[in-house]
Amino acid sequence: MRVLLINTPHFGIRPGEEQENLGLGYLAASLRRQGHEVTLVDGTLERLTPRAMRERLAGQTYDWAGISILFQESIGQAAQVAAAVKSALPGTRVVAGGQPATFLYRELLHRYPAWDGVILGEGEDIAGSLGGDWGEGLPGLAFRYRGEVVAGARPPLVAPLDRLPFPARDLLPLASARNAAAQISRSRGCWGSCSFCSLRAFYGQAAGPVWRCRSAGNVLAEIELLRSQYGIRAVNFVDDNFLGTGERGRRQARLLADSLIAAGTGISFSLTCRADGVELDLFSRLKEAGLTRVFLGIESGVQAVLDRFGKRTTVGQNLAALDVLKTLGIEPVVGYIMFDPGSTLEEFHDSLAFLEQAFGSWAEVRRYVSLPLNVLEIYSGTPVAAQLEREGRLRGDLLGYTYHIPDARVRLLVRLILGVRRCGFPLRNWVLRRKRAQTGRAAAGRSAGPGGAG
Ligand code: B12
Ligand code: SF4
Helix, strand or coil: CEEEEEEECCCCCCCCCCCHHHHHHHHHEEEEECCCEEEEECCCCCCCCHHHHHHHHHCCCCCCCEEEEEEHHHHHHHHHHHHHHHHHHHCCEEEECCHHHHHHHHHHHHHCCCCCEEECCCCCCCHHCCCCCCCCCCCCCCEEEEEEEEECCCCCCCCCCCHCCCCCCCCCCHHCCCCCCECCCCCCCCCCCCCCCCHHHHHHHCCCCCCCCCCCCHHHHHHHHHHHHHHHCCCEEECCCCCCCHHHHHHHHHHHHHHHHHHCCCCCEEEECCCCCHHHHHHHHHHHHHHEEEEEEECCCHHHHHHHHCCCCCCCHHHHHHHHHHHHHCCCEECCCCCCCCCCCCHHHHHHHHHHHHHCCHHHHHHHHHHHHHECCCCCCCHHHHHHHHCCCEEECCEEEEEECCCCCHHHHHHHHHHHHHHHHHHHHHHHHEEEEEHHHHHHHHCCCCCCCC
16 A cells, blocks of 8 residues: 655744654654555655645545644644645545544544545555555445444544654664754653643544653664664653653653663653652762753742642642752743633733743743743634634634633733734745854855865
């Protein structure tokens, strides 16, 4: 079977921060293990418009095409790509996968004729069956059947993760090409159920423990491969919650640290975690193993807001986690949500006071907090989306939701911030892209020219 996998183009990501689609790397490896031939086209990295995609695919033949939708904000773009694939390759089945597609399969199949099916949840165990007869349905597949949208029951979660082949890195050449960090997925799922996050719904609808972690040996083997075959010196663990569940999660993290130290890989790495798992002892071991940067979802410095988010952490834990990272000299990259549908002006003031207390100055806040004036975005599959819908406060549709904020002062503030951002971000990205193109040209000129420094 010949399979085409496509990463939906997303041009909103800050230039230089685009990453490879690891989910497609995993699917490709699983398909290959079953003897199928896979082509992967990355619309984001190649900056492909639907038209360019059509031209690129004309004249080729595949048994089916799968399109990954990582972010809900790119659902419209994905539908255009699906239509482009259909027009370039008439008769080829086109299926969608990824978190937003899983939650919005009904809307996708009703609204866009180009989609033939949607894969619900993890795709590795389903992908190999998609080229055959769909009959009355397959587990984990939603499709149109006799004029209705039907969905097969979700198959169990992939477990243990060690049984998966490593992602097909030859189809994900970005990290090695630009000498950047490679993305690694060491665990999947999270025990939390924060109101704004879709993780629990994504993994929780299938049978099996939500948080699953690869063994230290399996992760180490992938790192060794990345090092020896691709020259990788740094990795980013994309796990949503690196520290997983309770004592078991901490033990697994320590085991990995011990293995990395014993193997002397010399690899540096970053990870993402909750504030309540950051402990001095464990993190000093992780630092010894190569940890340099931690993406820390503290989300708020106001207890009432943390409670509203269902975060199950305290302001004290947030401060303590920042303190541990500071003590160890590990760079924090802090996730913070300043405004949400329940925000009040008083909470905004308290938040500013917290940030100042935690970081010392606004300059430091800007240095460590990714987006200090972050306004919560609403995604399908999250508890907050369901709540707003129940309360009749959710506006828009699958292409983008907005919501009503009862506090009029906050509403005005948010409107201002979003207005400035709507103009500012595209301009910033345009400038960054020009700069990168110029530096790229200069670098190419240097290396190609006689007597270059390299
Ligand atoms: C790495 C990452 C990024 C990277 C980019 C990744 C990339 N390749 O482009 C960066 C840091 C740039 C990023 C940015 C953002 N991100 Co992000 N990101 C992730 C993260 C942590 C890991 C993705 C990953 O590699 N997963 C591991 C693979 C194995 O899983 P997977 O992608 O789900 O794939 C599996 C299945 O979904 C399925 N599948 C997927 N595609 C397909 C296709 C087919 C055909 C089939 C059969 C199956 C299938 O099979 C795969 C294997 O099991 C996810 C969280 C997560 N756990 O997925 C969030 C996540 C995707 N990000 C999210 C968000 C919101 C964002 C931002 C919008 C945040 C913001 N407001 O700025 C931005 C968007 C871009 C921007 N405007 O800058 C949300 C998306 C929510 C939603 N419903 O839209 C997620 C789910 C985080 C969360 N918990 O809420 N992100
Ligand atoms: S802790 Fe992070 S990954 Fe887990 S549910 Fe909350 S936001 Fe999602």
